Structure formats: C-alpha cells, structure tokens
Amino acid sequence: MSYDPKQIEKKWQEYWKKEKVFETKTDSEKPKFYCLDMFPYPSGQGLHVGHPRGYVATDAFSHFKRMNGYNVLHPMGWDAFGLPAENYAIKMGIHPKYSIKENVEHFKQQLDSIGLSYDWNREINTTDPEYFKWTQWIFIQMFNKGLAYEDTLPINWCPSCKTGLANEEVVNGLCDRCGAQVERKSIRQWVLKITKYADRLLEDLDDLDWPEQIKEMQRNWIGRSEGAVIRFPVFDKFFVEVFTTRPDTIFGATFLVLAPEHNLVKKVLDGNINIENIYEVKNYTEKAKKKSDIERTELAKEKTGVPLKGLTAKNPISGEEIPIWVADYVLGFYGKGGIMSVPAHDERDYEMAKKYGLEIREVIKGGELPYTGEGEMVNSGDFSGISSEKGKEEIIKKLEEDDNGESAVNYKLRDWVFSRQRYWGEPIPLVHCKKCGIVPINEEDLPLMPPEVERYEPTGTGESPLSGIDSFVNTKCPKCSGEAKRETNTMPQWAGSCWYYLAFIAKGISQKLDFPPNTYKEEFERWMPVDLYVGGAEHAVLHLLYARFWHKFLYDIGVVSDKEPFYKLKNQGMILGEGGIKMSKSKGNVVSPDDVIKKYGADCLRLYELFLGGFEDRVAWSDRGVSGMYRFLDKVENNFNLLTEREPSEDLERELHKTIKKVTEDTENFKFNTAISCLMVFNNRMKEEGDIPKKIFTEFVKMLAPFAPHFSENLWEGLGNNPSIFNQSWPKYSKEKAKDNQVVMIIQVNGKVRHRATVDVDISEKEAEKIAIENTKKWTDKGNIKKVVVIGNKLVNIVCVE
C-alpha cells in the first residue's frame, strides 16, 4: 500500500493544535533557543515555493532543538503596513485593514498546511493598534533623545509612489518598490539620526555570526573613512573646507573642486562674491541641477566643470594659491561638498586635469600616474623623503597646530529619511503647537490611530492624505492645551519590523502588549538575543540595518540588555523555476506550494525544499525531484512493514550510530541536503536486512521527524507509541558502537588504486606496508620500490621508479 499524505497530514495538524504541542512554555527549566523567520508581508498572491524554504529550515531546526532539550521560541507574524495594501485600497476603495485581514488568513492557512510548528499564541501584526502603539512609543523616545528631527532637504522622491524614500530604498536611481526613476525633491521630512550610531553599527558587526557578504555590505554602506578636514583660506576672508583621506598628498593639490550645490557657489550665484564668469557658472550649475542622479552617474566617464575665475584658494601647508572649480563629479552631500584635487594621485582628479589642462604634480613616488598607492613623499617641501603613511600624521599634526584643519572621520551612511506621505503607515505621534513647538503626544493617548478617510490616494504635493482630514489635523497641544496641528506624515514600512522580535516575547506573557515595555525586561533578557534568524539577503542594508539601530537605541534606554538583536543569521538562497529561470508571474513558471502539497503532500514539499541543494545557494525547482521524496517516504513505509523484534546485528547498529552522528552534525550546521541524503542511505541499508529490528527503525524515525513531521508522527503512533514524537529526545550517538572493527584500506602504486584490502582498524604501519607490497607484486615486480607512504589504516601508496 502506498503512503497517503492527505489523511495523515490533516490528522496530525489537528492533533498538534489541539494538544498545543508546539506552544512555548514560559516556565521551563530548559535552555532557551529563539529561532526566528523574517516575518512576511502578507501579499494578495499568497506564497510561492521560494518563501517556505526558510520557514521549513527554521521549522526543522526548531524541532531538532526541541528534541535536543531546548525550550524553543518559534513565532510568526505579519509585517502588514505598506504600499501594496494601500494601492489595492485606492483601486477598490476598501480599507487596507480588510484586505490585510483576508491575506493574513490565506497566508496562515498556507503556512499551516506545510505543518510549520509556530506558536500562534504569539502571533503579531504590525498594523494592530496594540502593536503600533509601541512603534509610536519608541519613536517618541527617539524624539525625546534628539534622535528624530525635522528637516527640509532634497530627498529621494518617487513620482509614482508619490512619497519620499530613504537612501536604502533607492536602487540604481530607481524606486526599490515600483521601479520608477527617483527624483530629487525638497520636502519637509522627519529624519532619524542613524549616523550617530554609525561607529557602533560598524564595530559590533565583528561579533555577529552572519554571512560575510551581508556584513561586508553593511560595512560598505556605512562607509567609514578616516582622513582630515582641511581649510583653504580664500582671500583671507573665508574658508573652503574639504575632506580628504590623503592629507599626505596636499602638495599635489593643484586646484579645488566644489559641488554645484556648495555654499560658496550659491554665494557666487547670489552675487555676494564677484567672479569674472558668473554666467558660465550659472549656466553650468543649472544644467547640473537638471540632471537626475542616474544621468550624473551614467555620464561618470566624462568629467565636466567650470572654473570660478578670479577666485583662488591658499594651500594652508605650502602657501600656494590654486584655482577653484565647480564640477558635478563632486557630490554635495558627501564630506564637505568640496575636495582638494590631486590629479597625480586620484583617477577622477587626473581625468579632470587632463581634460582642462590643469597641472598634474607627482608628490608620491610609486609609478605611473595616476598612482593611488602609498610611497615616498616627493616635491613636498619639508615633508619630502618620508613615507606617505607617516606623512598623513605629520601633515595633520601641522594642520592642527596652525588651526588649518584636523583629523576627521566621514561616513557614506546618511540619516534615515523616516517619513512617508502615504496613508497606510503608523501616524507619526507628534503635534505642532504655535506656542510650544513640536510636542509628542502623551503616552496614555497612544496608539494614535490613522483617521478614517474616504480616499487613500497620495496627494503628490509632499503632504500625506492625512493632511486633508481636518478632524485629524486639528487638535490640542498636549503641553499647553492650545490649538495645535498634528503631524500628518506616516512612518515607513520598515518601522514595524525594527522591534517585532521583542513583541513575540512580550506576547508570551500577556496577550495584550502592555506599557511600558520595560515591564518585560526580565523576559527580554531570558530570550534575547535571537539565536537563529533566517531570511532573504535582500534586506542586508534595509531591515537588518534599521533593526540593529533601533535595538541599540532600546539598549541605551534600558529596554533590552543585549547590544545586538540577531546573533546568528542565515540567508536562504533563491528558488528558481524549472531550468534555472527566475520564477515570475509573467513567465508563468511560478510553483505554488499548495499544488505541491496537493500532489505529493506537505512532507514531500518540506523534504524537497531542503534536499534541493545547499541552503544558501540558489537552486532550480524540479517537479520530478519532488517525486523522489515521495518515493523515499514510500520506501520508509515499506520498511515499516518489515519490522521484527529481533536484536540488531553489530553491523547494522554501527551503521545506525554513524548515521546519528552525520545527521546530527549536518542538521546543526544547516546542511539539510546531506542530512536527508544520509537518512536515505540508511533507509536503503535497513532494507537490505530483509527484516528490520524495531529498535533500529524507531531511532531512524526520530531523525526523520524534523524534516517530515506528519509522516514521522504517524509512524511513531504506528510503532505503538503515544504521540507526540516531538516530546522524544534525539537519538544519542555512541562512539563505541559506531566503531569499526575492520576497514577497507586503499593500496596505490604511484598514486593509482591497485588493490583494496580489508584490514583490522588498529593495523600497524608495518603490517599495512607488508599487505600492500604482497598485493601489488604485479606492478612492482622489478624491485624498484623507491618509497612507501602509509596513512594510518586508510591508504598505502607505493612509489616506484619507472
């Protein structure tokens, strides 16, 4: 009889739910293990087979940890604020909360059908008022500590989504969400001072067990560089400040370059500073302004610029007067918005100088120009002859002595543009009062609910749709009770996911998330940090950076006691369609887990998701491959029908213990593909026995359980045991029992295998050599053996001269 997943899967899912098998106990003496998935946005499309890959892995891992004596926290929730629900609301006129509710139900049903062992008692939803009152509360704490500030600045604006975006949400000049070309627009914004945490975000990466790739991406994104700020006096009236990582090349600075947005350029254009070619400069800066970010980078090869004729700057070290240029290859928002140009030792400056015939002066000996490495300083006045490394220190010392500059650190990381001009997000809980300025609303008035509106459309004016709702906007000042207006911007999608891992913990204590969060400190201490965090790599500089920032803030105000939220991170590789093509709706090659479950059952889906290949590698889905998993389970079922009460042979027991060792180690190391393959090998081995000792088979089923839970639970009952198998402990490996008496020794002549001999494990080298020579006479009969290499009981290589 073939195995029928339909019956047993439903049966056991109901059993687990009814008996609360996977509910996390809060009063356990066992060591804790917090195993977390990145919670999904519940989209209308439901899951495709790519989603559950991570979920299945964490689920198997959670089972594995439970069976190994851990108290496991394995929760799930919904990151449900965001544009898709809002766009759907605009189209259909239905409040997002209703479509979200429907989607959540669909998602949950799908996850349940895979047999995932989440503790649904702790389910959270970022759009739940009980939840987002905390998100708002944390924002207020940041505001009170001066980490949230209002600013009007040119930010990334998506004309299609009609909202401002954070730097992290712009990919190659395009909106990360909709792909529209991002514009620069000056709007009033709320900004979070993530740069204040730049150093800690950078340094603490070293302690994390994360994929090197992700850590590297965060390092690059933070982009710390050490160097100096140098002030170049202009006519002894004012300074131009520049940032450089190479103060040692200052004698090679033959001109300054300012970004078109630079303050000095503005003064020139306003007529506050006179130059000879104002129209030329005006013309140039206006053209530069019109270029989008994309055009500016695409045209990167060709440098353009104009001089500020009549102005010169004085090199504070050499005293030399040098020209000042404006060029758009210098970025207004990085460093000081201006640079000292050293064409001999910087590729971009070199191009610029070549194009406009500016002087190129070698000051570091090293080779062909432009030379950007280190070397001996030359043409550098008193500093000539020393190394550039030493020169950096010396120049900075001199600058500091004369108050012409100082050592400085610069970051690529910008502050986090935190407000969105959209409806479906957490309202920012602030009030603008004419008398008191900006005042946070009282904590007891949280959550601040989004108002009911008739239309959800973004206005496109830089104001959110909330701004049109007078009943929402007009309010009383929490401080002076005078007339005041509410802030109408909302928070970005990323806000809710910055602390959700804490909400799961809190929810275990009280079904309501109570104030203040410090109430839960002890419980946070018990469960944090997250021991294993699994999700896609696309969040490298978004969620994973933002959440670390918020967590560090919560650490600073005493809510949590760990510096980092996620100790260990794994990224699941993408699942491609049949033939290695990306799955997409337009290609029609999207595989739905529902269909796979219908055809083969949830256990086959789970096994295949893990068996496909390395967990972090991208792999191609194959429907044929899934059928192999079905055959495997079917063969296990056949073996179940061959059980006897007899004692196992020494040999079978040995194989079992080798299997225990390998499956345990592989699972621990997230090598599920080889763990499952090892189970298959052992299943085939059991079959060879003809009749199978029940004792052995039972241990095998326990190891299969994390991967194929329904099937294994069913066999467990079939073996005459009380459920659940997940209350059992993981098979114990015995080194003694796994020990071989005899091994196959490889005998080579000149590196080629010529014979295999079965020998005792503890064979002496002398004996091994003797056996080897005896069995290879055919190849060594000329008596020309030069050397014999013996590697324990594994291998003998006889080296002959030809």
Added chain:
RNA sequence: GCCGCGGUGGCGGAACUGGCAGACGCAUACGACUCAAAAUCGUAUGAUCUUAGGAUCGUGUGGGUUCGAUUCCCACCCGCGGCACCA
C-alpha cells in the same frame, strides 16, 4: 573598476584536516511483475578505447608544490550577487 560568492556526469548536487572523485536524488536503458500500461522491484549508468582481463583520460584554463590536489600556491577565463565619481 572595486568587494563578495561560485565553476564537479545528461540534470540538482556529495566529498573529513591534501588520501577510492561523482554519495544521495532526478533522468535514461534493460530486466522482473502485468493481457497491457502506470506504479513498484532489480540491474546498469563520467568519457574514450578494448574480444576479455583491463587501459587511458577526467572536477573552468595554464602552470606550480606534493608520494598523492576538486581541496594548497601563482596567473588567467567565465558566471552570479552587491557597490559604484564616497575624495
């Protein structure tokens, strides 16, 4: 251009610390069962040569170290991901 990861049969992928390359699965072929097909079970399956026994080649390419290299070193080619005028 820079940073990171990778390249092994027809396919997905294994291989400890330098020690039998190709585990396991898919696909394919043949056989058993069947009136027949499917399912299932069994056998084979890197390539080339060979009557057989076997031989030679083989982990992107070219070199090197070693008794022995998928694994270590040097140079290069290709693919994927990220960053990209960040001074």
